[in-house]
Amino acid sequence: MKKSNIIMLIAALFPLALFIFPLWNITLEAPQYPIPLGMNIYINDFVDANPFDIKNINLMNHYVGMKYIPEAIPEFKIFPAGIIISSLIGLLIAFKGNYKWFLGWFILMVVLSAAGIYDFYIWEHDYGHDLDPKAIMKFTNPDGTVMGFQPPLFGTKHILNFTAHSYPRLGAFFxxxxxxxxxxxxxxxxxxxxxxLKV
Known part of the structure; x- marks a missing residue:
């Protein structure tokens, strides 16, 4: 097997680490929580960073009219299938294809990753802005519009007395x-x- 094909074989296997390691993490810091609340987002699940974190986040968010973080979303079925199929395509290319096909797989994965990030942003936006008008507590911006509670897609953001952090985890790096x-x-x-060609 050619050196480039061996490298491509390794490349196709790396994304499968998403089934072991979390893809993303969101952490909320606030004075009333000595231990920050957080959740790790896997390719097929939301998982507490600490015991009962998601339950506590849901209870807290309920007061401002935010939706509960669901146990499952449609993406938890789509994304795993997408990773398995793309890795299988990558392995097939590694064994049967040439360097041009490697570039094709690279472009495919960039497009799929960009689509995944966009989908994550849309989910966060809906989560932070589609609020229950009958919520117990209501907050408005200086211009009078309803305040949103969307966590950052990437980085740190201050929301009322909370500091929200959103960063990729080991699965994303793989x-x-x-x-x-x-x-x-x-x-x-x-x-x-x-x-x-020169020979």
Missing amino acids: LGLGIATSLLAYYVGLKVHKKT
């Missing part, structure tokens, strides 16, 4: 590593191809 490695496989294969 996914990014797989995508980057496929690009490396393409360049290694391209370099060999150019040398062959």
